[in-house]
């Protein structure tokens with residue numbers, strides 16, 4: 001996991017080794033994704049690269065042929081010249097068709113590569129543990145990778161094709177030039193150098209600039225989502241947050257892009273000066289060709305071909321150097337993608353499907369846990385045992401560590417010290433799917449899946465389809481049967497107003513579905529409900545706690561309504577992440593400590 005102490009934007013420019021490896025790995029992804037399509041594009045690129053110089057050569061033959069036909073007046077020469085017109089037209093027509101085909105094939109590759117890279121990113125995100133994915137550095141890497149997912153790796157590949165095309169064109173131009181004016185080859189290279197130097201100089205700047213401001217970029221994205229996102233709309237409208245948020249967004253934009261503008265301005269001025277220098281060099285070559293032709297050393301056909309070759313050569317040199325500098329920049333960004341893919345993930349998941357002490361239930365043994373970078377531990381020395389068939393009530397003020405304990409009990413965090421076991425086996429050694437099958441959790445806050453009711457419930461079994469009776473039982477356990485029966489398509493109803501046909505639910509109704517999700521896996525023998533108070537009204541919660549547990553089942557309930565915990569076999573009161581008091585209701589009342597005081601406070605209004 002990244003080091004929280006070095007949680008700074010990563011501004012260093014990657015080494016050449018990293019860049020070469022990133023380029024090679026991008027090519028490997030392409031090779032794996034669509035090898036045949038890539039081969040077709042490479043073939044088309046080579047042909048498209050050869051045709052323009054070929055057309056120029058034919059036009060040279062044509063001009064010389066026309067002059068010859070004028071000179072001799074022979075019918076054969078006239079026909080030969082006309083045939084050359086046909087050959088040139090055919091070459092240009094084929095070129096046109098192949099160029100179109102190339103664009104089409106490249107757009108297919110773009111879509112395929114974008115998809116392949118997105119899959120790699122999502123696959124990686126799936127493998128991070130909760131602690132890892134919550135880390136700001138991992139979040140930053142994910143945002144970067146998603147942002148560049150389709151554009152940069154594809155950009156790099158297209159630069160590769162451009163490089164190939166420009167090289168093939170240059171080689172054929174070089175062959176043609178070598179015959180009549182070899183020194184023009186050197187001039188071509190020299191003419192492209194000024195722009196190349198400028199591009200190389202600036203591409204590292206843009207990258208450094210971009211990575212240095214990634215925290216602002218994240219904040220800007222977040223502000224944007226606050227203005228557009230429907231979940232935040234109520235508060236935004238009521239408190240009049242729209243304008244101030246927009247102003248912050250604007251300030252941030254100006255902060256970030258003030259630097260951008262200066263950089264782009266510098267790039268534009270220096271870039272155009274270097275471009276003019278290159279053009280002057282090419283112009284010098286053209287002047288020489290014209291002068292030599294006037295002196296009688298070149299034919300008119302040769303002059304036309306050489307000027308054309310010089311022009312094509314200039315374009316090809318610019319394309320080649322542009323591809324080199326473009327790929328230099330693309331590869332800098334692509335290294336970020338591979339930094340994410342190479343980021344270390346928590347150790348290999350466990351494989352055990354049962355523990356050595358079946359029926360032992362859940363145990364916390366001197367467990368301590370700190371969030372990365374936190375000054376104080378969220379939990380310290382927590383020990384308790386939850387045998388099957390028992391209920392545990394967890395209470396404590398906000399921030400006392402209740403939810404953190406739930407996440408440890410579900411195996412989502414690893415303790416720093418001590419261990420959490422199920423049936424005598426450390427949770428880290430359990431196969432995650434088997435563990436999830438044993439522990440049903442209603443998290444706080446829970447997710448409102450903007451999918452169907454069915455998906456919301458079946459999410460509790462890893463989206464495996466539930467038989468209708470099991471679905472009914474899960475909904476009934478969450479008192480959501482009536483709610484779902486009243487929806488237009490029952491369990492198939494699409495939820496959330498985000499979709500035209502979607503139905504919106506109230507906060508409490510969403511919570512009932514989260515509760516049904518916790519009950520979806522009927523084989524789970526430990527049920528953890530983190531503050532289900534909106535899903536269950538006071539009476540329902542009391543009834544739920546009073547109901548006998550199914551054989552072998554146990555329950556952890558976090559509630560601020562202490563009266564409902566009276567029937568719990570044990571109650572733990574957390575204070576600052578430590579167990580301050582533990583025992584059953586009668587014992588804790590007898591101790592006359594914090595629990596008893598809190599209980600009194602809650603009971604008082606009714607007593608009076």
Ligand SMILES: Nc1ncnc2c1ncn2[C@@H]1O[C@H](COP(=O)(O)OP(=O)(O)OP(=O)(O)O)[C@@H](O)[C@H]1O
Nearest residue numbers: 134371374378396397398399400401402403404405
């Ligand atoms: N993802 C996190 N990263 C860092 N610190 C966290 C994280 N979640 C919680 N904390 C910190 O851990 C401590 C315990 O939080 P926890 O959510 O477990 O409390 P809680 O008892 O469930 O509170 P509440 O009753 O408000 O839900 C708090 O100080 C909180 O700031």
